[in-house]
Amino acid sequence: MSTLSLISVIVPCYNQAQYLDECLQSVLDQTYQNWECIIVNDGSPDHTEDVAKKWAEKDLRFKYLYKENGGLSSARNAGLALSSGEWIQFLDCDDKIATDKFEYASNYFDSKDLIISNYQLFDEEKLLEDYCYFIDEELSFRNMLFNWDEKYTIPIHCAIFRKSLISDSFDENLKAKEDFIFWLHFIQNNPRYIITDNRQAFYRMHEKSMTKDHNYMLENETKAHQYIISHFRSEHLNEFICLILEKKKNTILKLQDSNMHLSIQNLKFKNSRYYTFKTRLITLISRMK
Incomplete structure (x- = not known):
């Protein structure tokens, strides 16, 4: 059995089965092998279940969970409850990650609690302009509280979080801005962090985005x-x-x-x-x- 730290990837899904293959392929292609991927079907009316089960049969590291629709926060919380890893990677089903994201992050597992990469926008046809949130200011509770959506615009799949420092789950009453609250809770625990300029997360732009x-x-x-x-x-x-x-x-x-x-x-x-x-x-x- 591998002695490498286990990374739990949590993929909430709702009615976006057309993107799920590309998302999960980016997990399967990781050069760092010790991961599990929990696919949470949040009551999708489309063929999400068929796609997810196909991946669970392809590789036992993919695990499938169906639940009644409760929203993105509820789906992420369900995935967190099932996760076994020391590290958590959140990944929405319409996004994807670079093949070396986990391997690069693992270089900091002994010294950091939070590893954040840069990201790039993409759509159905191509990569779009770089979107760099790189900042000179300290990643503190105060700075994030006052500057979220301005200096701090960090898609959650840019980060890999040490699970032991996740003290609060996602607020299920929020249907948007739930990431903001989650970040504030995590940063209040004073994690040791690093922000890199490597573009290792990809954020999909499409018309149905909330x-x-x-x-x-x-x-x-x-x-x-x-x-x-x-x-x-x-x-x-x-x-x-x-x-x-x-x-x-x-x-x-x-x-x-x-x-x-x-x-x-x-x-x-x-x-x-x-x-x-x-x-x-x-x-x-x-x-x-």
Whole structure:
């Protein structure tokens, strides 16, 4: 039996079977051999199960789990619960990784708790421009809290995490921005880390990506802020609250300006995502005053 550290790869899947072969092939092609890959089918209505079972039959290191639909966070948590590795690699089923990602990371397993690579965007046809988040500032709780989505935009499959430092699972109430919260929890544990400029993660761009739904992302950003205020204890929270209050007020004003032509009595407007989002923001602001 290999004495190399075991890496557990967690692949949540929902209704994207067309990408799963390419994703899992990038795991199978790893030059570092001691890994397991847990494929979590989150109640997909497409042929995800057929594809996943094919891979589980091809190589016993692939393990298949079906669960009722609960969202991305729920699927990742299910994979974490089944994982046996000392290291965790999250990999969404529409993305992929470079063949030497695990081998390169293993050079730091004795000295680090978190190994982060750079990444590159790609679509159905080609690799796109480099997307470099490389930063000079310390990877600290405060820096990440105030600069997420700006200086810190790190797809989660860029990282390999030491499992023993994962103290909190993904918040299953969040349908987006769950990575932000997970990163904050992990960074609070003061991991020894390294950030490399090697492009070892590939992030797929496609029209069905939820990141293209601006209102949806804003709604979940508000939920993430509520979570941070409720669950984290930090000397920086008061400053953070003041910052997001200002941002939210500005967002409301912009949304109001762009929707002045809509009547407040219009039932379609009241049922819209904008109306729901605006109401949640006002509630959040009133609670934090």
